[in-house]
Amino acid sequence: MIVESKVKKSRTVSFRIPEDMISEIEKEAKTNLTSTNILVNQILHYYVTWERHRQKMKMYPVSEEILRDIMNNTKDSQMNNVVDLVFNSIRESALITKKKFDLNSSIQVMKEYCNTFGISFDDSETSEKHIFTIRHNMGKNFSLLFEKLFERIIWDFKKEKIECESTKSCIVIKTKNF
Numbered sequence: 001m002i003v004e005s006k007v008k009k010s011r012t013v014s015f016r017i018p019e020d021m022i023s024e025i026e027k028e029a030k031t032n033l034t035s036t037n038i039l040v041n042q043i044l045h046y047y048v049t050w051e052r053h054r055q056k057m058k059m060y061p062v063s064e065e066i067l068r069d070i071m072n073n074t075k076d077s078q079m080n081n082v083v084d085l086v087f088n089s090i091r092e093s094a095l096i097t098k099k100k101f102d103l104n105s106s107i108q109v110m111k112e113y114c115n116t117f118g119i120s121f122d123d124s125e126t127s128e129k130h131i132f133t134i135r136h137n138m139g140k141n142f143s144l145l146f147e148k149l150f151e152r153i154i155w156d157f158k159k160e161k162i163e164c165e166s167t168k169s170c171i172v173i174k175t176k177n178f
Contacts, residue, residue: 071141083148103157132173140168
């Protein structure tokens with residue numbers, strides 16, 4: 001498994017939060033059928049894993065519509081350049097957020113990117129394979145981008161080829177366990 005699923009030690013702390021802000025958090029938690037505590041932990045997790053590094057990484061919010069349009073208009077001849085750009089961004093992000101650039105940190109960064117932008121990224125293992133499933137609404141070129149990106153990352157770190165199946169909204173990537 002890439003992300004360790006250990007039970008993390010916690011402690012109780014107290015913060016002074018403006019009344020209107022805590023009211024919004026409580027409303028949001030109720031709307032999402034979760035507790036205020038869970039929502040506050042999600043907010044803090046998002047800040048720690050993503051937002052505090054976003055400016056250093058020169059990441060800017062872009063709407064799904066804009067990104068989809070860019071990807072749909074990317075020609076096959078340009079795809080390797082896009083893969084290089086994304087790969088270099090993952091390397092920089094891994095170095096900034098994880099303090100290392102290796103296979104696991106690369107996959108973690110991709111997963112965090114996806115989670116941040118509302119793209120489903122699941123990973124699981126069988127006795128022989130590691131399986132990544134990415135669901136998105138971004139079109140065939142977005143699936144192709146992920147396929148080529150995984151090919152590059154897995155090849156660079158493991159010198160192995162991947163198995164891949166994709167549609168315009170989903171990609172499944174299989175590789176030997178690592």
